[in-house]
Amino acid sequence: MKQRAYAKINLCLDVVYRREDGYHELEMIMAPVNLYDTLNFEFSDELRLHSNVPYLPLDRRNTIVKAIELLREEYGFKENFEITLQKHIPTQAGMAGGSTDGAAAIRALNKMLRLGMDNEKMVEIAKKVGADVPFCLRSRPAFVTGIGENLEHFRVHTPFYLLLVKPYKGVSTKVAFETLDFSCAEHPDCRKMRQALIANDYEGVLQSLGNTLEQSAFKLVPQIATIKRDLLGLGFDGALMSGSGSTVFALTRDPELLEKGAAVMRKKAAFIRKTELRPQEEPGWMNRSHQ
Template sequence: MKIRAFAKINLALDVVSERDDGYHELKMIMAPITLHDLITIEVTDKPGIILTTNSSRIPTDERNIMYKVAQAVMEKYKITKGIKMYCMKHIPSQAGLAGGSADGAAVIKAMNRLFKLHMSYEDMVELTKDIGSDIPFCIYNRLAVVSGKGEQFEFIHSSFNTNFLLVKPSQGVSTKRSFNALDMSTALHPDIYKMKAALIHEDYQGVVDTLGNTLEEPSIDFVPEIATIKKEMLELGFDGALMSGSGSCVFGMTNDEEILHKGYKYFKESYYFVRTTKLLSHQD
């Protein structure tokens, strides 16, 4: 079986407060995009998990989210057969695009079908939510207001779409490091529900005006290129630009195909990861 693992961007991300359990209370507008990894997964008679990938940067043992998800499913449902997985990576790591979580979500969906487990989306979320904080969102793959630690959803019904240019510096940002550097006394808090309203009404300018990310400032301290990319995107004519998640990938927004292609060509000369993408329409 082949399954696509779709990336996400954060159109808005607000770190609301620190929680007693050591995590942060979040409120975000998360959107699945067409950029994806491709995972091939098959059942084998020999017990165990075999994972390979085209990326030398990705571990293929118990440290990998795909491996952890497969292990959790096998333990819960007492699966005695094995599985063999190959992941063709296109989503970069430490980018704020949920590459690892997207892969984990794809694996549990594939195993659900292959082993006829009849898990609902809620069952899959419950089993994986502690493995990767973005896995629940990647299971649903729907435009949503996401809150809590990433497990609470208000789905947004909207046909809003535009062109996005993704540019990632070679240096990534670990989520933990970004959160640890956050100063809540001076943190910026984007208006999540203003963004939600703009998306519902397909108000392009409203979406551009409410782009915001609490984690952007601390991440720029680690990777100053984030700020440079944003500035250059706006100078090239993109209507808005923002870092996704905890970074370091930046996306630019435009309805103008000419600006999109000009931006792609410009950034491709300096950065290893440059992609054009759109929002993913709702699908299974």
Template sequence: MQESAYAKINLSLDVVCRRTDGYHELSMIMLPLTFHDTLSIEFSDEDCWTSDKAMPFDDTNTIVRAVKLMRDTYQLKQHFKIDCHKVIPMQAGLAGGSADAAAVMRGINQLCNLNIPDKDLAALGKQIGADVPFCVINKPAYVSGIGEKIEPFKPVFDYEIILVKPAMGVSTASAFNLLDFKSAKHPDIAKIVSALKEGHDEEWLPLIGNTLEQPAFKLVPRIGELKQQMMEDGFDAVLMSGSGSALFGLTRNHQLIEEIIASNPYADCVCYHTNLLK
């Protein structure tokens, strides 16, 4: 069987504070995209992992960890052959690894006829990573806590999306460590969600922001340069997703997307055209 592992963007992200447990309290709007990896999952005599892209299949790999978590939690005796056709770039802020883990969990749930509700899979998935619960649900949502509190909602959203991934990535740990709470932007997430539900673009477009842009721009100045260039190219809004380094641009102008994809004016970057997953 095949499972799609859908990427996400953070339409807005606020790092509210540092918690006493070492994590950060977050307030985010997360949107699933049609842009995805494809995983083939089947029974096998022994566990076997393959991919068309070089990746370490060790204890750090989210696919390997997802299989182990499902096996340990539900006392599974079966073994699996999993092949990953990798499209989502790494160190991009698009949740590629988390999406793969979520796809494995959904696939094993179906393949083994476990009938585990998505909300239970999502709760289990936070043991692998903060974005995994959202990637299990795959619905536009207000997300808080460290990523485990998910409140789906229906946005009025008809923009096409371009993803622009520069060659350099951003270390999530470094971005959080460098964050200056006093000077960073803290978007009004509640107001943006309300405007999205009503379809008031003129209200939410100027409000979107990402607290982690501040440290990411310092770590990789190229991201800030790209954001400025994309805005000058005519996108209605441009923002970094997650801790970077990918940026996304929003537009209703399909021709603009086609021209950018065809010419790729952003040196050292890879561009992808995608849409909101519905």
């Protein structure tokens, strides 16, 4: 069984406060982009995972393995699987590369084993795999709260192109949160971002871009701030770091600028991708491929 596992970006991310349980209360606008890993699941006599990325762990540090073992504990099945993973989403990039693969495993096993999980049950399992996994189950634009488990899906009516740029160094999500200084933290309005995306208000989208975690990430990996500054200098309408980093995305409605920006930044970064939000079934949606 084949699955596509879509990457995401955070068009807005507010770390509201640090909770007593050690987690952080969040408000986010998360949206899938047209960039994905591909996974193929087949029944096997033992669990095997093959990947074009040789350094992936094969124990519970791997979200695919963790999802399978959590489902095995819940449902008691004996079947095993041979999984072929083709990675296109970079690691430590703030694009849910591991989370989306774990979500794909939940979807695949639900169908292959006929587990009969409804969305609520799948989210329950997904929360145990990782904070971004509930969103990745459906990969639809959402207003996300809590630690990532509460999702309100909505349709985006504001088209634009995206240039994804990741520096050579990644950012540890754990360290990014640990080093956040709330005394001077920025708190963007993610509700305004949702409203702008729904209302085809491109200027409102640009004005609502914000990410509390840029504060930490810029100190940990200064090249992130440099990339953001360079993208704005090239003429992109807006730029923001996604998640805890280290990917920066830039927005434009000009396809020529998209091409120019990609050519310039390719000399300065480890990963470049021209793309847009994952196409929706909407008239006029810009769904041309920029692979």
